[in-house]
Amino acid sequence: MSIVHAHTVLIVAAILFVLGLAGVLTRKNIIFMLLSIEIMLNAAGLAFVAAGSRWQQPDGQVMYLFILAMAAAEVSVALALVLQIQHQHKTLDVEELKELKD
């Protein structure tokens, strides 16, 4: 059996992060942008877990837990916002939401 190198794990995390970044930059639907943000947070968590496993310390998983809690809070608020946006503007296009008034 071959060995997993630490660089390989970090490159996988970087690929996932860049995929999420490309999703945020490319899509115009607000639900897909939220999904891409979740992917980016998850990639950051993978980097933390890999670092914690590399030095055999629990700190990486502790930071992953904090990322998890932050993602849960962020998603609940963001989905409530999405419901309000759909209710008031009848669209999910981010370019339609330029006006911050009202």
Place this chain on the structure above:
Amino acid sequence: MSLVFYISSFIAILSTIMVITRYQPIHALLYLVVSFLALAVTFLSLGAPFAAALQVIVYAGAIVVLFIFVVMMLNLGKQTAQQEKEWLQLRAWLGPSILSLVLLAEMAVLLLQDAPEAMPATVVTPKQVSLSLYGEYIIAVELVGFLLMTGIVGAAHIGKHKKKSLHRFLQTYPNLN
């Protein structure tokens, strides 16, 4: 465990590509579940079983279910997929994708400069994690509690449908109310 790591990370990358290229939101969500489960297997192969369990329970179990319920409530039909197909033209995604790829290439070059070092094949047990979590990180745990509390209150406040109340002289059809 290295074969498990390579296979699961390949599945994670592939399903993430499928997530950001789908037209239907529900298809993207189902691929997102696959991506999260593959990342859970990756955590397991890296020697982090607690993180793997939390990935399955919280990400694939709670967050994606929340997304699916919202997509069901929004009632996005075929015209949404058609609109997505119109938005996702080549000239719309080519520029950001190339710029992100350049960033990824820079990151890979920076990472591959040093000599490769192997990951140790040991497991960080949940006992170690919880001892650290409730020992030196206790203040951060309390702050996360604050954060979740504000998340609940914010979501409940934003998600509330405000009823517009007008004086009865200002209403155009007073009989309807």
